[in-house]
Amino acid sequence: MPHHVIIGAGPAGINAIETIRQFDRDSSITLVSDERPYTRMALPYFLANEIPEDHLSTASEAYFDNLRVDRRVGSRATRVDTTARVLHLDDGETLSFDTLLVATGSSATRPNIPGAEGKHVHNLWTLNDALAVMDSASTRKPTAVLIGSGFIGLIVLNALHRLGWKLSVVEMEGHVLPRMLDRRGAAAAEAWLRARGVGVYTGCTATVIDGARKKTVHLSDGQALRANVVILCTGIQPNLGFLDGSGVEVGDGIVVDAHMRTSVANLYAAGDVAQGPDLLGGPAAVHAIQATAVDHGRIAGANMAGQVRPYGGSLLMNILDIAGLHCASFGRWREDGDTTVIWNPARPVYRKLVWEGGRLVGGIIAGPVEDTTMLTDVGMLKGLIQSKADLSSWKRYVDQRPWDLRRVYVASGAAAKLMSQTTLGAASAVRGFRFQDRSPRTDPGPHHGALVGTRPPGFESLPRTPTPGIYKTPVESQATEETD
Numbered sequence: 047m048p049h050h051v052i053i054g055a056g057p058a059g060i061n062a063i064e065t066i067r068q069f070d071r072d073s074s075i076t077l078v079s080d081e082r083p084y085t086r087m088a089l090p091y092f093l094a095n096e097i098p099e100d101h102l103s104t105a106s107e108a109y110f111d112n113l114r115v116d117r118r119v120g121s122r123a124t125r126v127d128t129t130a131r132v133l134h135l136d137d138g139e140t141l142s143f144d145t146l147l148v149a150t151g152s153s154a155t156r157p158n159i160p161g162a163e164g165k166h167v168h169n170l171w172t173l174n175d176a177l178a179v180m181d182s183a184s185t186r187k188p189t190a191v192l193i194g195s196g197f198i199g200l201i202v203l204n205a206l207h208r209l210g211w212k213l214s215v216v217e218m219e220g221h222v223l224p225r226m227l228d229r230r231g232a233a234a235a236e237a238w239l240r241a242r243g244v245g246v247y248t249g250c251t252a253t254v255i256d257g258a259r260k261k262t263v264h265l266s267d268g269q270a271l272r273a274n275v276v277i278l279c280t281g282i283q284p285n286l287g288f289l290d291g292s293g294v295e296v297g298d299g300i301v302v303d304a305h306m307r308t309s310v311a312n313l314y315a316a317g318d319v320a321q322g323p324d325l326l327g328g329p330a331a332v333h334a335i336q337a338t339a340v341d342h343g344r345i346a347g348a349n350m351a352g353q354v355r356p357y358g359g360s361l362l363m364n365i366l367d368i369a370g371l372h373c374a375s376f377g378r379w380r381e382d383g384d385t386t387v388i389w390n391p392a393r394p395v396y397r398k399l400v401w402e403g404g405r406l407v408g409g410i411i412a413g414p415v416e417d418t419t420m421l422t423d424v425g426m427l428k429g430l431i432q433s434k435a436d437l438s439s440w441k442r443y444v445d446q447r448p449w450d451l452r453r454v455y456v457a458s459g460a461a462a463k464l465m466s467q468t469t470l471g472a473a474s475a476v477r478g479f480r481f482q483d484r485s486p487r488t489d490p491g492p493h494h495g496a497l498v499g500t501r502p503p504g505f506e507s508l509p510r511t512p513t514p515g516i517y518k519t520p521v522e523s524q525a526t527e528e529t530d
């Protein structure tokens with residue numbers, strides 16, 4: 047029976063294990079992970095005091111027993127001998143393997159700034175980082191300076207804003223979220239943050255962090271910001287040092303093919319550590335997002351279990367709530383060729399849809415969370431891109447009504463196309479783990495109705511408004527619609 051060894055208990059590693067077992071009940075599986083299994087994605091909710099620590103868990107002893115997984119939790123992989131197929135651990139143990147999955151994710155970087163190693167200066171990538179940030183917040187209304195305004199920086203900022211912290215964010219590039227939003231989307235985010243009392247400092251760098259209990263962050267433009275806590279969100283790098291000398295091809299991450307195979311036989315890689323196929327045909331990329339880690343893990347697991355399952359590629363996507371402003375970007379959002387744009391900085395409303403012929407290949411959406419449009423069609427934009435639906439006959443309609451993707455989504459049959467585009471050719475199985483064996487709530491709560499269509503109280507007495515745009519060919523005016 048083959049022996050599969052998985053390094054890393056994040057979403058890539060866990061999904062690989064579940065998928066191996068889906069196809070192969072008999073092989074042996076060993077998991078090596080220096081951290082216990084938990085979800086990084088939920089750390090902002092933990093930080094914001096919305097969930098207790100144990101809700102972060104993604105697996106239990108019973109879950110692993112049921113999947114018959116041998117565990118080395120708390121151990122680190124230090125070296126791989128790819129010829130002898132042996133993995134070396136930091137406690138001296140060695141594991142022989144038939145297939146090896148590297149799902150070691152990434153680690154947060156520390157900028158080379160004097161004082162960055164000091165007390166009350168933390169990254170926010172791991173559970174320990176989150177605990178350390180909470181520990182440093184010794185006052186009732188703490189102040190924090192975040193260095194770096196990427197996706198992680200602003201998701202952390204959002205959590206601390208909910209707690210009422212006084213916040214500033216420093217970004218060396220010309221605008222916030224430089225890898226998620228263009229200048230217009232970022233302008234909306236910056237104005238929104240400033241209006242809520244958050245200090246936004248762009249186009250400058252932190253040069254020195256000094257002070258013991260109260261920190262001072264000195265900026266390259268001469269300003270100085272005081273804070274109880276400094277949080278470094280300056281980027282991540284893949285965890286692959288233990289592969290030195292193994293001969294595995296590395297680019298921005300471990301280079302993998304559509305089967306998650308590396309350049310070395312029987313060695314696979316998945317998740318943040320892997321540079322894999324792009325759904326829209328772009329160059330292989332490290333997307334470093336949860337959805338890609340899950341897909342990678344499932345594809346790697348199936349192929350390790352002897353199936354031949356190629357991956358269609360992952361879609362770059364980021365969806366963020368910044369203190370009540372929803373921002374999302376997908377795919378080739380940077381491109382400026384054939385686009386449909388709507389922009390009203392006053393609300394703000396911003397949409398940029400990127401076309402390639404009759405297909406949508408990218409987009410940005412930004413606007414207040416209470417905009418119903420935001421709540422209903424962010425996922426549809428993603429689905430229209432993912433399904434690669436031909437929207438040629440709807441393009442004019444979208445150009446005139448970029449806020450209404452719902453009709454296009456339904457009419458183009460995008461949902462049906464997506465249903466058939468499952469990662470492994472079938473709906474995924476229910477996970478074998480639920481926190482404290484709790485089942486999801488099925489009774490709609492008080493907020494449910496307003497969001498998912500059961501009628502909220504007083505609905506019947508609301509004035510009726512005509513539904514705009516029920517025709518594929520846009521009508522000329524609202525008056526015409528009303529008479530219809």
Ligand SMILES: Cc1cc2nc3c(=O)[nH]c(=O)nc-3n(C[C@H](O)[C@H](O)[C@H](O)COP(=O)(O)OP(=O)(O)OC[C@H]3O[C@@H](n4cnc5c(N)ncnc54)[C@H](O)[C@@H]3O)c2cc1C
Pocket residue numbers: 053054055056057058059078079080081082085086087088089090121122123124149150151152170171172198201285288316317318319334335336337339
């Ligand atoms: C605060 C925060 C919020 C996020 N929010 C989102 C979000 O909203 N949406 C989204 O898509 N993504 C989000 N992400 C990113 C997402 O969590 C990652 O993309 C995802 O966790 C990657 O999964 P992975 O399995 O590749 O790696 P990881 O989850 O990092 O798991 C890898 C594991 O391997 C272990 N490991 C590393 N090296 C070794 C070694 N040598 N030996 C043994 N074990 C090792 C690591 O310690 C870790 O436990 C967020 C991340 C953070 C930190």
